[in-house]
Amino acid sequence: MYYLSISDSPIDVNALYQKLKDPQYGGIVTFIGTVRQWTGNIETRFIDYSAYHPMAERQLEKLAAPIEAKGARVVIAHRTGHLELTDEAVFVGVAAAHRGDAFRWCEYLIDTLKKEVPIWKKETDTDAVRWGD
Numbered sequence: 001m002y003y004l005s006i007s008d009s010p011i012d013v014n015a016l017y018q019k020l021k022d023p024q025y026g027g028i029v030t031f032i033g034t035v036r037q038w039t040g041n042i043e044t045r046f047i048d049y050s051a052y053h054p055m056a057e058r059q060l061e062k063l064a065a066p067i068e069a070k071g072a073r074v075v076i077a078h079r080t081g082h083l084e085l086t087d088e089a090v091f092v093g094v095a096a097a098h099r100g101d102a103f104r105w106c107e108y109l110i111d112t113l114k115k116e117v118p119i120w121k122k123e124t125d126t127d128a129v130r131w132g133d
Helices: 013-020 053-069 099-116
Strands: 003-007 027-034 042-051 073-079 081-084 088-096 119-125 129-131
Touching: 003 053, 013 027, 013 073, 013 088, 027 099, 042 073, 053 073, 053 099, 073 099, 088 099
Parallel strands: 003 073
Antiparallel strands: 027 088, 042 081, 042 119, 073 088, 119 129
16 A cells, blocks of 8 residues: 655655565665755755645645556655755655556656646755746
């Protein structure tokens, strides 16, 4: 069964990885997104994430359920609140029988999450405050 979380609490990467381990799976792929300092010439100081939790949780379920119906396991955790440089902002993990499926589904989940799930990023840079990517 998938595990989904949107929380102000720090992401425990090891605990989430442990949720993916199972003898039936031969491939586990994870993506961990952290707060980076530089985006081109823009220097980030910190990021604040916010979410509309009920809708975001429903969207995550819509993403995870079809992949789990194919026999995989999905773990997604997104952080909200104030994050400093190098803090983990998102964890996406997929365990599948074969690595190809795990890679493909993990990439699909993070790409789709960023486009469709109502989680907003307020980035405070050294020269401005920006919303979104």
